[in-house]
Amino acid sequence: MQCSEFVEKVKNNEIDIVEHTHKVIEECKKINKDYNYFNVVSEELALVQANKLKKLINGKKADNKKLLGVPVSVKDNICVKGVESTAGSRILKGYKPLFNATAVENAINQGAIVIGKTSQDEFGFGGFSVNAGLGFKIPKNPFDKERSCGGSSGGAGGLAQKATFPHIALGESTGGSIACPANFCGVFGLTPTYGIVSRYGLIDYGNSLDKIGTLGKSSNDAGLLQEVISGYDEKDSTSLNVENERYTEYLGGSVEGLKVGIIKEAFGKGNEKAVENQVYKGIETLKEKGVKAEEISLEMPIKYGLATYYMIATSEASTNLAKYCGMRYGAAEKLRGSFNEYFTKVRSKNFGDEAKRRVILGTFARMAGHRDAFYIKAAKVRTKIINEYKKAFKQFDALISPTVPILPPKFSEIEKLTPLQNYMIDSILVGPNIAGLPHLSVPIGYDQNLPVGMLLTGDHLQEKKLLQLGNLFETTKFHSS
Amino acid sequence: MNIDRKLLEHVAEVARIKLSEEEIKKFLPQLEEALEFFSKLKEVNTDDVKPSFQPVELKNAMREDKEKKCISQDDALSLTEHKKDGYFKGPRAV
Numbered sequence: 001m002q003c004s005e006f007v008e009k010v011k012n013n014e015i016d017i018v019e020h021t022h023k024v025i026e027e028c029k030k031i032n033k034d035y036n037y038f039n040v041v042s043e044e045l046a047l048v049q050a051n052k053l054k055k056l057i058n059g060k061k062a063d064n065k066k067l068l069g070v071p072v073s074v075k076d077n078i079c080v081k082g083v084e085s086t087a088g089s090r091i092l093k094g095y096k097p098l099f100n101a102t103a104v105e106n107a108i109n110q111g112a113i114v115i116g117k118t119s120q121d122e123f124g125f126g127g128f129s130v131n132a133g134l135g136f137k138i139p140k141n142p143f144d145k146e147r148s149c150g151g152s153s154g155g156a157g158g159l160a161q162k163a164t165f166p167h168i169a170l171g172e173s174t175g176g177s178i179a180c181p182a183n184f185c186g187v188f189g190l191t192p193t194y195g196i197v198s199r200y201g202l203i204d205y206g207n208s209l210d211k212i213g214t215l216g217k218s219s220n221d222a223g224l225l226q227e228v229i230s231g232y233d234e235k236d237s238t239s240l241n242v243e244n245e246r247y248t249e250y251l252g253g254s255v256e257g258l259k260v261g262i263i264k265e266a267f268g269k270g271n272e273k274a275v276e277n278q279v280y281k282g283i284e285t286l287k288e289k290g291v292k293a294e295e296i297s298l299e300m301p302i303k304y305g306l307a308t309y310y311m312i313a314t315s316e317a318s319t320n321l322a323k324y325c326g327m328r329y330g331a332a333e334k335l336r337g338s339f340n341e342y343f344t345k346v347r348s349k350n351f352g353d354e355a356k357r358r359v360i361l362g363t364f365a366r367m368a369g370h371r372d373a374f375y376i377k378a379a380k381v382r383t384k385i386i387n388e389y390k391k392a393f394k395q396f397d398a399l400i401s402p403t404v405p406i407l408p409p410k411f412s413e414i415e416k417l418t419p420l421q422n423y424m425i426d427s428i429l430v431g432p433n434i435a436g437l438p439h440l441s442v443p444i445g446y447d448q449n450l451p452v453g454m455l456l457t458g459d460h461l462q463e464k465k466l467l468q469l470g471n472l473f474e475t476t477k478f479h480s481s
Numbered sequence: 482m483n484i485d486r487k488l489l490e491h492v493a494e495v496a497r498i499k500l501s502e503e504e505i506k507k508f509l510p511q512l513e514e515a516l517e518f519f520s521k522l523k524e525v526n527t528d529d530v531k532p533s534f535q536p537v538e539l540k541n542a543m544r545e546d547k548e549k550k551c552i553s554q555d556d557a558l559s560l561t562e563h564k565k566d567g568y569f570k571g572p573r574a575v
Contacts, residue, residue: 099552194537195537208534238542304522304524307518307520311522327569328561332562335571336572337572338573339572339573339574342571344499348498348500353507356493356500359496360489360496360508361512367495377523377527380525380527380531380532381525383532419515420518434536460537
């Protein structure tokens with residue numbers, strides 16, 4: 001059942017929202033035992049919310065709520081008031097925010113029920129969710145427990161697939177962290193234009209890259225939550241002051257005459273054939289519906305995107321993580337030694353390996369003597385990447401590529417990779433993230449019973465076109481048990 | 482890009498991270514490989530190109546300079562055990 005249908009049933013009292021929420025929480029706990037999709041299941045909060053909504057429904061005061069009673073999971077790096085929010089890091093263990101992130105607040109105002117905080121790579125530092133922080137569990141792929149969910153919003157992707165109840169996940173992407181797990185878990189993953197969702201209450205990774213978005217079983221679900229969480233917010237100085245779109249209204253409309261560009265450099269070397277075959281089939285489906293497709297060369301983002309992304313992202317991360325020092329909130333130690341000794345002790349003990357590596361890389365890239373060659377250079381290449389995309393969108397409504405080059409890998413295969421080889425999983429995804437462009441990973445098919453995703457990238461603020469095109473693939477089978 | 486033990490320890494110290502012997506041995510080749518790869522940005526001609534620090538153009542975002550309600554002192558202090566007389570307590574400064 002799509003979430004919009006579920007909302008109608010709740011409004012009409014065909015579903016008892018409190019009873020339903022109880023069942024949902026039980027299922028979440030059961031799934032979590034086997035798959036590790038949650039860092040916290042927020043049972044108490046969910047039931048309080050359900051009871052509140054029930055009163056509103058009985059008083060006929062809930063008819064205008066777009067997400068009435070819909071269970072929404074929240075990636076652990078997005079703050080939920082009173083619920084432990086750690087971004088998957090031991091350094092934030094015990095941190096219970098005093099406020100809701102704006103995206104969460106908007107969802108709750110529209111009747112969403114927060115069911116828990118989903119597992120992820122520590123601070124979003126990874127593409128396979130295997131870089132969970134110290135003491136955190138790694139989410140397992142819903143199709144094969146020996147394989148990765150993708151990352152960094154791994155728990156969100158896994159739950160979006162595995163939940164048998166209506167559910168939409170709030171995820172976050174810095175360099176591909178929504179599309180990658182959506183791909184590996186066989187669901188829709190929408191990363192919106194940079195700035196249309198407030199970052200207030202998001203535990204920062206890279207401020208100029210972080211975007212809160214959605215994952216769901218259908219383009220309708222992903223679009224529904226996206227339209228609710230978007231909107232200008234004066235609490236975020238990078239929030240875009242643009243009119244809110246009602247994405248769900250565009251779904252099902254004709255796509256005839258739309259023009260898509262097939263990114264030449266995203267095909268061929270390095271891709272698994274199974275992935276390409278499914279994407280080519282997807283392109284044929286689009287053509288059958290009257291979409292025009294042509295090849296386009298986008299050398300700059302594919303060839304230099306990864307290096308550009310990592311220099312900018314680690315630079316920003318190294319400044320953002322400077323605030324975690326064992327004071328004010330999160331992990332703490334006995335107050336011994338000087339300030340620097342104390343900070344160093346807390347940080348060295350509580351950051352995981354990848355967090356340490358990225359902080360070190362970013363600190364290096366910003367240091368006197370290296371700054372111009374690395375950080376500033378990357379910011380200049382970023383301009384060239386943005387310009388190349390902008391030029392392409394003069395000609396095309398959307399760009400097409402595989403989301404990731406491979407089928408979901410086994411954990412035993414990931415273990416053998418060096419950090420740099422790990423980074424390569426996002427080779428296609430970093431481009432739209434660097435340029436702040438909306439992108440949608442569409443589940444287009446299966447190979448060896450493992451899901452394959454196709455990536456649709458649009459110009460700034462053109463989410464609606466992506467959802468409209470993605471909606472054509474809505475018939476994809478779901479594997480929920 | 483050459484990164485040696487001395488440079489790694491220096492950068493880590495600046496970032497307030499103390500690396501164990503084991504971490505140094507593990508991270509050195511990993512960081513060297515990554516930086517070598519990132520160095521390929523040198524190939525790109527960026528003469529007369531301005532850096533982008535944001536993906537979309539943002540004009541000065543200002544808010545009115547007015548006092549507003551914010552979290553209370555008690556709430557702010559509620560998340561740590563290190564506090565005294567209504568203030569956060571840190572390690573000794575000197």
